[in-house]
Amino acid sequence: MSDMANYWCQKGWRITFATWSGPHIDDFYSIDSRAERRWLVPSSQSGSIFARFASLWNGVRRCRQMFAQIRPTAVVSFIDISNVLTLIASAGFPHRVVVSVRTNPALTGTVSLPWKVLRRLTYPRADAVVAQTSGVAGWMERKWRIDSTVIPNPLRALPNPQLAREDLILAVGRLAAVKGFDLLLQAFARIAGDHNSWRLVIIGDGPEKDRLCGLRDSLGIAGRVEIIGPVGDVENWMARAGIVVQPSRYEGFPNVVLEAMGMGAAVVAADCAWGPRELIQDGVNGRLVPVENIESLASVVAELIDQPAFRASLGLEARKVRQTFAQSAVMARWEQVVCPNMNRQHGGT
The missing domain is CATH 3.40.50.2000 (Glycogen Phosphorylase B;)
Incomplete structure (x- = not known):
C-alpha cells in the first residue's frame, strides 16, 4: 500500500496515509514525505477484549473526523479488519470506498468469527472490492455474491539479473x-x-x-x-x-x-x-x-x-x-477502480 501512496504522490495526487495503529509503531516501508501521515488508534490495543474494542471504536471516531476534515475523493483500504472499520467509518460520507482482500478468505482462522460476520455485513457497502487473484474473486462471487475486480500486486523495479548462477x-x-x-x-x-x-x-x-x-x-x-x-x-x-x-x-x-x-x-x-x-x-x-x-x-x-x-x-x-506486472500497468488498473470518473492527469484523492 505504501508503494501505491508513493506512486500517486509522484503523480501529484493529494494523499493521506492512515493506519489503524499508533505512532509508537514504526513504518516498515518508507512513505513519500508529500503524503500526510495519520494514526487512527493512538494507544496500544493490548489488554482485555473490552479495552481493545474501545480502542478500535475510538479509531472509528477519529477516522470519521479525518474524513470530515480532508474530504477525500476516494478511500482505499487493505486487509479484512481495516476494511470493516473503514466501511463503518465511511457511513454517510460521499467518498468512494474501495476495499482490497489480501488473504485467502476461504480459509478458517484468518479472522475471528465476529470479524467474519462484520465482513459479510459491510463488504456489500463498498463501491468496489479488489481481489489479488481470480481464485479469490471466484470464491467471493460464489460464497458472498460479491463481484470484485482482480488486480495483482505490481512488480517493483528490479535490477537486471546476472547470467552466472550458483548451485x-x-x-x-x-x-x-x-x-x-x-x-x-x-x-x-x-x-x-x-x-x-x-x-x-x-x-x-x-x-x-x-x-x-x-x-x-x-x-x-x-x-x-x-x-x-x-x-x-x-x-x-x-x-x-x-x-x-x-x-x-x-x-x-x-x-x-x-x-x-x-x-x-x-x-x-x-x-x-x-x-x-x-x-x-x-x-x-x-x-x-x-x-x-x-x-x-x-x-x-x-x-x-x-x-x-x-x-x-x-x-x-x-x-x-x-x-x-509492471507498476505502471498495475497502477493504471487501480486508478480505473479508485477514481473511474476522474481526470487522472490532475486528479487527487
Whole structure:
C-alpha cells in the first residue's frame, strides 16, 4: 500500500496515509514525505477484549473526523479488519470506498468469527472490492455474491539479473507453518546426497524458526542448509539462485514467486490456493507441484538441478512478468477502480 501512496504522490495526487495503529509503531516501508501521515488508534490495543474494542471504536471516531476534515475523493483500504472499520467509518460520507482482500478468505482462522460476520455485513457497502487473484474473486462471487475486480500486486523495479548462477536453492518468506518450509527441508534431504554441490538457503524470520532449525539438524543436512534472517538485498539472492522454491500451503498473493520470476530464476511453486497458477504456466516459465507433496517437490527440484538448459529456459521466459506486472500497468488498473470518473492527469484523492 505504501508503494501505491508513493506512486500517486509522484503523480501529484493529494494523499493521506492512515493506519489503524499508533505512532509508537514504526513504518516498515518508507512513505513519500508529500503524503500526510495519520494514526487512527493512538494507544496500544493490548489488554482485555473490552479495552481493545474501545480502542478500535475510538479509531472509528477519529477516522470519521479525518474524513470530515480532508474530504477525500476516494478511500482505499487493505486487509479484512481495516476494511470493516473503514466501511463503518465511511457511513454517510460521499467518498468512494474501495476495499482490497489480501488473504485467502476461504480459509478458517484468518479472522475471528465476529470479524467474519462484520465482513459479510459491510463488504456489500463498498463501491468496489479488489481481489489479488481470480481464485479469490471466484470464491467471493460464489460464497458472498460479491463481484470484485482482480488486480495483482505490481512488480517493483528490479535490477537486471546476472547470467552466472550458483548451485543454490533459495526460499524466502515468513517462517510460519503456512509457508511450508518444513516440506522443503524434507524434500531437500531426499536429494541432497545425489547433488553434493547444491545448498539450500531459507531467508526469513518467524515463529517456526527454532522448529525448522531442529528439523534441519535432525535430517542431517545442517551443513548444507542455512536459515538466515531477513536481508535487504533479497533480489541479489534471487539473481544468484539456480532455483527458487515456494512450498506454501496457501497464499494470498505469491510476491516471492513474482519477484523471483522477474529476476529470471527457475521457480518451483506449490500449486496452492491461490496465486501461483496465475503466474506460472507449468513447464513454460516455471514448475508447479501439488501442495504438501514432498516426493513431487523433491523430484521436480532434482529434475531442474539435472537439466541446466531447462532451468535457463524457464528463467528466460519467467522474466516476461516484468512487462505484465509492471507498476505502471498495475497502477493504471487501480486508478480505473479508485477514481473511474476522474481526470487522472490532475486528479487527487
